């Protein structure tokens with residue numbers, strides 16, 4: 001197991017339903033962050049709904065999630081897969097976050113779906129992370145099928161989540177310089 005000093009890792013659970021597989025997977029991710037010596041912070045977007053972008057700049061929960069994201073050493077975005085991509089409420093949340101607070105921040109992506117086609121949600125989240133200047137962990141996880149991770153129903157995803165968390169711990173140690181030079185090409189899509 002990779003040991004590290006405590007890192008604050010913000011886990012965004014991107015399902016709108018209050019009881020969801022996405023939430024269960026996010027809880028498991030938090031458990032494994034703690035097991036690897038990190039400090040998990042779970043943010044369930046169903047429990048703390050955000051206003052649509054530009055609809056209410058002073059809306060409930062907005063400042064809160066922006067502070068959590070800015071203070072996090074790393075983030076993990078856990079999304080259900082809908083029609084080959086990530087959820088709308090997760091995109092709305094990410095649209096509310098400030099690029100200058102996220103630049104150089106390590107991000108891990110996890111998709112929950114009915115099948116391995118959910119991998120496309122991870123791919124799309126990687127594109128969003130790149131636009132925000134974040135550094136994504138090489139390992140991602142797709143939780144498919146009906147079971148949860150640690151009951152053996154999806155034995156492939158669980159070790160990938162553990163590896164991804166280890167990578168995020170390592171990345172938080174080496175991306176600090178990126179966060180310090182956050183102004184170079186902000187806004188550039190290339």
Ligand SMILES: Cc1cc2nc3c(=O)[nH]c(=O)nc-3n(C[C@H](O)[C@H](O)[C@H](O)COP(=O)(O)O)c2cc1C
Nearest residue numbers: 015020021022080081082083084112113114115118
């Ligand atoms: C509108 C809709 C579209 C979906 N599209 C996909 C898909 O493209 N690929 C996939 O693997 N699962 C797809 N699913 C299945 C969901 O990803 C799956 O039920 C997942 O468990 C939802 O997460 P949740 O339980 O956290 O809500 C879709 C489900 C819905 C409702």
